[in-house]
Amino acid sequence: MTDSELEKFKKVLKDENLKLTPQRVEVFREVCNSDEHREAEEIYLALRKRDINVSRSTVYRTMDILYQYDLVQRMDIGDGKWRYEHWLNCHQHDHLICIRCGTIVEFINTQIEGIQKDVAEKFNYQLVRHVHQLFGLCKQCQDTPVSVK
Numbered sequence: 001m002t003d004s005e006l007e008k009f010k011k012v013l014k015d016e017n018l019k020l021t022p023q024r025v026e027v028f029r030e031v032c033n034s035d036e037h038r039e040a041e042e043i044y045l046a047l048r049k050r051d052i053n054v055s056r057s058t059v060y061r062t063m064d065i066l067y068q069y070d071l072v073q074r075m076d077i078g079d080g081k082w083r084y085e086h087w088l089n090c091h092q093h094d095h096l097i098c099i100r101c102g103t104i105v106e107f108i109n110t111q112i113e114g115i116q117k118d119v120a121e122k123f124n125y126q127l128v129r130h131v132h133q134l135f136g137l138c139k140q141c142q143d144t145p146v147s148v149k
């Protein structure tokens, strides 16, 4: 977690009339220092594993706020659960998701980025965020017969 990330987080908490507690900072730090795509529950468990005394509701609430203010990104990979990831100071990317094992691959395609911009301009939209997900079978799952599992 960089100083500028912490400053942004402080401002968000202030806007929400919430106190800057060590627990909330730890939630944000946990997300900032990881490149994984995790559910709030997994973030909660990771914090508990690090002996951070934080409540489940603080983690869930903090993740909601971080998302509202664009400090994290979240996505549904088809199972109805939100996976959160670090988004600040991180190059915006898209995702390829394996529908069988859930493996997530990140990619950046400048042509896709360009097309999105053109579309937004054409309809006079100012782009804030986009979600682009490709669902399929990863190489390993293609090579593994379904019956084996």
Ligand SMILES: [Zn+2]
Binding pocket: 098, 099, 100, 101, 102, 103, 137, 138, 139, 140, 141
């Ligand atoms: Zn797979």
Ligand SMILES: [Zn+2]
Binding pocket: 037, 085, 093, 094, 095, 106
């Ligand atoms: Zn990602």
